[in-house]
Amino acid sequence: MKKHSVLPGFGLTLGVSVTYLSIVVLIPLALLVWSTMSLSFADFVKAVGSKQVIASYKLTFGAAFLAALVNAVFGFIAAWSLVRYRFFGRRVVDALIDMPFAMPTAVSGIALTALCASNGWVGSLAAKYGSKLVIFAEEHGLDFMNIPYLNRYDGLQLAYSQFGVFIALTFIGLPFVVRTLQPALEDLDREVEEAAESLGATKFQTFRRVILPSVFPSLMTGFTLAFARALGEYGSVVFISGNLPYETEITSLLIVAKLQQYDYAGATAISVVMLTASFALMFVINFTQYLARRRK
Amino acid sequence: MKNISTPWTSRIVPTLLVGTTFLFVAFFLVLPLISIFAEALHKGVAAYFNSFKDQYAWSAIRLTLVTAAIAVPLNIVFGVMAAWCIAKFEFWGKSVLITLIDLPFAISPVIAGLVFVLAFGQRTALGSWLLAHDIKIIYAVPGIVLATIFVTFPFVARELIPLMQEQGTLEEEAAVTLGAGGWDVFWRVTLPNIKWGLLYGIILCNARAMGEFGAVSVVSGHIRGETNTMPLYIETLYASYSTVAAFSIATLLAALALVTLVAKSVIEWREKY
CATH class of the missing domain: 1.10.3720.10 (MetI-like)
Structure with missing residues (x-):
């Protein structure tokens, strides 16, 4: 299982780590999988x-x-x-x-x-220039209407x-x-x-x-x-x-x-x-x- | 020789790249940071300090401190032990153990919370047993602590494992050969070598423990004065349009984040020189 070493504490530290890992992470996650299994x-x-x-x-x-x-x-x-x-x-x-x-x-x-x-530092700029952009686009015959949250009244939301x-x-x-x-x-x-x-x-x-x-x-x-x-x-x-x-x-x-x-x-x-x-x-x-x- | 190595054209690209970096960092990082303090103070200093007169604010601060005070030490002990056995020994299944330790980072905080609701909720056998014995875990403080431990689990171990692997085992082996006991070896040989990495891991772990939102939100039940941590209380205040109060509490957590960043830079600087 492990190579020989003169250093102490292998059993203790591995044991504690694995136990703690199991209690805190593995068992709860296993429960998640298990409750999925109970679904048809x-x-x-x-x-x-x-x-x-x-x-x-x-x-x-x-x-x-x-x-x-x-x-x-x-x-x-x-x-x-x-x-x-x-x-x-x-x-x-x-x-x-x-x-x-x-x-x-x-x-x-x-x-x-x-x-x-829309009243924030960045949002207000996006609203203002977004609506300018839409108005400009409409004047030049471009259609921006299919982009959600962008229109001539609210600008870019x-x-x-x-x-x-x-x-x-x-x-x-x-x-x-x-x-x-x-x-x-x-x-x-x-x-x-x-x-x-x-x-x-x-x-x-x-x-x-x-x-x-x-x-x-x-x-x-x-x-x-x-x-x-x-x-x-x-x-x-x-x-x-x-x-x-x-x-x-x-x-x-x-x-x-x-x-x-x-x-x-x-x-x-x-x-x-x-x-x-x-x-x-x-x-x-x-x-x-x-x-x-x-x-x- | 002048300007042969750096004609003005070769400075365009660096200037553009550094400029882009500054703009990107300013827009995504500096502006949000400033806005926290600006929103908290925009009705004046008195309004800012008024936010802390609220008893629920204090109970949220207390609960956050208690949660971190339980979760962080437990994860320190685990992190040091896991790093010791992974870095100092060769054993079968080591890479699996390392992957499993990283697991909470790959899991959405919301799912981390859900896992504990499933384990201790009233629908399970365990949950109904707990209910019969009047032990509350979900929608109570123990659940909040458990969820926090889960999400902050890898921080200390992850900092220490590569650091201790790099340092090898020679110094410790020398100490053992000279007759030092296990505890002495750790305290006098290993700890001085890893102290900065350990400190950094603890700081990161603590920042996440105090700031965790998603996982804690799922298990907490949002009971004012009882199961609201600071991030949850910020949400409660924000949702009830108490913007100044929400941002005032947020300044405390933002300050903690800034301290974390400064500590990180200092520790990195110390490691280099």
Whole structure:
């Protein structure tokens, strides 16, 4: 079972760890799976496939994916700037990146809502210029009417719309890409870049052919972590989303709503779907990290 | 030589990238942070301090402190023990154990709360037994503590495992060979080596314990003065349009988050130099 070692405490520490892990995490999770088993297959399908639930999957997965994508792009730029350039305020920016981890989600939620509401600092600008944009578009014969929460009277409505969900999920996923890319960019061998350039590669070619391939696994890991976190997010979204069924209701909120109606079976069934998605993503993360290690 | 290595055109890209970084950070991180304090103070300092005269605010603050005071020490003990057996020994199933420790990070906080409602709710055998013996776990303080332990479970262990793996076992083995007991080895050899990592893990664990919303919200029942933690009380106030009061309580948690960020930077700086 274990290789011989002179150090003491193996039995005690392993025993305590496994016991505590079982009581706090494993047994409760096993109960979740067990109570799903007690559902009939037809009930399960009905619970996870109703129209309202499907609408919430679309919103949650769609907004989480877009937010992770935005974070991949801007996170790459931020990580690159922090690693490669020395500029005024670099250390403050570096420390601030972790804020979404450190800030309680409820606090982030009400702060983002206050900012994005139609009387907030950002929301009022979006309303004003959104409506100008629509009026301009209509004058030039363009039709913006099929975009929800954008019209000539209210402009672009950031809070209490799908845009709000997207903003909250971008906020919450922001640190992941930066923090997984930073060490990878620091590890890059500058000599390889110099070799590429001395052989006549342009800056862009060096980036595209030398830098990007070697940090791509880390970028994928960061993207997937941000996506996974966004899928399960609750606190920062519920305030800004407006929670309108079929429109701005995320899946986590639907689970809470079912629980409040004492629909334990429904809540459990939807949770199992979300858990499966999280575990699949965890598998993807482990796989990309395995690829990254093998590349080394 | 002047300007051959850095012609003005080669400064465009760095300036654009750094500028984009500043804009992105300013919009998504700095503005929300400022708005918390601006909203809390926008009706004046007196209104801000009035928010703390409310007895429910104090009971929420007290419950948050109590919850963290139970959950954090338990997770410290677990984290150190798990890191010790994983980093100092080779055994079968080690990578499975590491994956299982990370599990709560992969689970939505709402599902973490649901798990405890299913385990201790009135519908289960265990739940009805507890009800018969008048023991309340769900919609009571024990449930809040359990849910908090669940979501803050990996923080200390995750900080310590890579750190202790990197340090290896040579120093500890030397101490044992020289006749030191297990407790002495940990206290005098291991702990001084891991103290900054441990401190950082504790700070992160504490920040999450005091700020957890989703998991606690599911098990709490939102009883004012009884099962409302600070984040839940902020929600209650915000939903009843007491915006100033909600943001006033939020400033305390925002300050805690800022302290966490500063502590992290200081610890990283100490580790480097």
